Amino acid sequence: xxxxxxxxxxxxxxxxxxxxxxxxxxxxxxxxxxxxxxxxxxxxxxxxxxxxxxxxxxxxxxxxxxxxxxxxxxxxxxxxxxxxxxxxxxxxxxxxxxxxxxxxxxxxxxxxxxxxxxxxxxxxxxxxxxxxxxxxxxxxxxxxxxxxxxxxxxxxxxxxxxxxxxxxxxxxxxxxxxxxxxxxxxxxxxxxxxxxxxxxxxxxxxxxxxxxxxxxxxxxxxxxxxxxxxxxxxxxxxxxxxxxxxxxxxxxxxxxxxxxxxxxxxxxxxxxx
Amino acid sequence: xxxxxxxxxxxxxxxxxxxxxxxxxxxxxxxxxxxxxxxxxxxxxxxxxxxxxxxxxxxxxxxxxxxxxxxxxxxxxxxxxxxxxxxxxxxxxxxxxxxxxxxxxxxxxxxxxxxxxxxxxxxxxxxxxxxxxxxxxxxxxxxxxxxxxxxxxxxxx
Numbered sequence: 001x002x003x004x005x006x007x008x009x010x011x012x013x014x015x016x017x018x019x020x021x022x023x024x025x026x027x028x029x030x031x032x033x034x035x036x037x038x039x040x041x042x043x044x045x046x047x048x049x050x051x052x053x054x055x056x057x058x059x060x061x062x063x064x065x066x067x068x069x070x071x072x073x074x075x076x077x078x079x080x081x082x083x084x085x086x087x088x089x090x091x092x093x094x095x096x097x098x099x100x101x102x103x104x105x106x107x108x109x110x111x112x113x114x115x116x117x118x119x120x121x122x123x124x125x126x127x128x129x130x131x132x133x134x135x136x137x138x139x140x141x142x143x144x145x146x147x148x149x150x151x152x153x154x155x156x157x158x159x160x161x162x163x164x165x166x167x168x169x170x171x172x173x174x175x176x177x178x179x180x181x182x183x184x185x186x187x188x189x190x191x192x193x194x195x196x197x198x199x200x201x202x203x204x205x206x207x208x209x210x211x212x213x214x215x216x217x218x219x220x221x222x223x224x225x226x227x228x229x230x231x232x233x234x235x236x237x238x239x240x241x242x243x244x245x246x247x248x249x250x251x252x253x254x255x256x257x258x259x260x261x262x263x264x265x266x267x268x269x270x271x272x273x
Numbered sequence: 274x275x276x277x278x279x280x281x282x283x284x285x286x287x288x289x290x291x292x293x294x295x296x297x298x299x300x301x302x303x304x305x306x307x308x309x310x311x312x313x314x315x316x317x318x319x320x321x322x323x324x325x326x327x328x329x330x331x332x333x334x335x336x337x338x339x340x341x342x343x344x345x346x347x348x349x350x351x352x353x354x355x356x357x358x359x360x361x362x363x364x365x366x367x368x369x370x371x372x373x374x375x376x377x378x379x380x381x382x383x384x385x386x387x388x389x390x391x392x393x394x395x396x397x398x399x400x401x402x403x404x405x406x407x408x409x410x411x412x413x414x415x416x417x418x419x420x421x422x423x424x425x426x427x428x429x430x
Contacts, residue, residue, distance in 0.1 A: 184393055196352050201352055236397070
């Protein structure tokens with residue numbers, strides 16, 4: 001009986017090269033931890049290593065990846081003349097490839113506003129201020145489709161969020177949230193994804209809770225899940241009052257969690273179950 | 274979904290159990306983590322204890338613990354020590370204390386407190402994600418704790 005669990009206890013030894021329209025793209029799914037985690041982990045792993053064979057395989061070829069449908073939907077929106085004066089994202093930004101590199105450095109403190117911004121904030125700034133539309137919900141379909149498209153442009157690039165300078169206070173706040181034991185179950189992110197990464201919590205194989213793969217297609221939900229959305233679920237599962245998706249608290253948490261994955265590749269759009 | 278099931282069971286128990294002879298969560302006396310007196314005065318039912326320990330919406334102990342005596346449980350967790358032999362390692366009073374609030378025995382443990390109602394950070398209303406008002410209902414009620422303990426004492430090697 002004890003062996004049943006032990007057999008699954010470790011991240012799977014495997015590597016990820018994705019077949020894409022423009023050739024194979026190699027994804028760094030495990031690497032040395034960032035300096036601040038050097039005493040915590042020997043290696044940081046993408047959540048991909050903790051999923052079963054069939055789920056991992058879905059990410060090896062864009063043709064099989066169910067998330068690509070949402071990327072296509074994002075591209076349609078990118079090109080749609082939806083602004084009050086007929087603007088599209090494309091009319092100001094050209095092709096979506098103009099967004100290459102952005103996902104790898106998000107969240108970040110914006111030069112102009114001096115505030116911590118997640119990708120959703122940038123999109124909404126254009127949707128409202130530059131297109132004259134109502135703001136998109138942080139976890140709305142419009143937003144998830146657009147995030148899928150933008151994220152894919154940075155596929156294969158190393159996550160590299162800044163944690164010093166103006167980002168430092170936000171990062172500290174995110175770290176505090178990460179280690180706080182919330183809710184009636186009194187559990188922190190670290191209890192599950194640091195202390196117990198690799199263990200089974202019932203049928204779930206606990207990963208390190210990295211977000212380099214986000215947005216992700218979750219088989220269980222048959223839809224896209226963003227980091228902000230995932231955080232809501234994880235906190236709710238501790239029988240706690242969650243923070244809202246897009247709140248200052250969860251933005252800070254996203255910065256901190258992203259930084260724990262500095263060095264892993266952006267997966268573009270991943271697949272999990 | 275799970276929170277609904279859980280509420281239904283609490284309501285049912287509240288009707289079935291006369292609250293008068295129960296020790297309320299805040300009145301439990303822990304002596305080095307152990308709780309000497311039964312929380313209900315009535316004996317626990319070990320079969321019901323098994324159901325509670327293996328039901329997601331109740332104790333869900335098997336999310337973290339393996340139990341050799343319950344080989345039919347699918348996918349028990351690997352987070353916590355197997356419970357085989359718990360009845361040899363601990364007295365009934367100690368087991369009652371561990372189930373009611375394991376933090377009194379193992380400082381800072383990951384194991385949730387099943388008979389604790391306040392002192393939480395951002396307490397929620399079950400699994401709704403919404404705010405809950407303390408005192409919350411305990412995760413398990415007094416009789417359910419006794420049922421679980423009645424099963425644990427049988428776990429001898």
